[in-house]
Amino acid sequence: MEEQFVWMTTRRIKPGALDDFEGAWRPAPYPQGLRRAYAYWSEDGQEIIGVSFWDGKESCDAWRSSASEAARRSAMAPYVLEEREAFYRGRELTIPTGGAG
Template sequence: MREHFIWVTTRRIRPGTLEEFERAWRPDPYPEGLRHAYAYWTEDEQEITGVSFWDSKEACDSWRASEGESHRRAVMAPYVVEEREGFYRGRELAVPVR
């Protein structure tokens, strides 16, 4: 099975700011080595978990240390109340066909 490199960030944001936060959250340009990115939010729209899939840990680390990511975090800062993040390696689980 193919191994995946994943960066997960969960942020609690200020009430009523989801739309503005999402505009600030999207990187421009998209980072080198980023393959897929997903966003999931709670019903109250105050907690967002971003899951991004990378070519390698080095590609993700390079983006995290970049000027582009520093700028993106500065633009998001007015909306963010709390933030947690982690980097993971893993594989897809085989779900039996029913």
């Protein structure tokens, strides 16, 4: 199985700020080395988990230290109450096929 490089960020945002946060959250320009990204919201719209898949840790680190990312974080800051983030390595799990016997 192919090893994947994933950056995950969990943010708690101010109540009612989801639309404004989303406008500030989208990166521009699109980061080099970013393969795909997902965002997941809690039912109340106050917690957001971002999951991004990268070519490698170096690509992710280069983006995180860029001026574009600093500007993006600054734009998000008025809406963010708490933030946790980390880089992970992993791979897809194989799910057995067939019925339980």
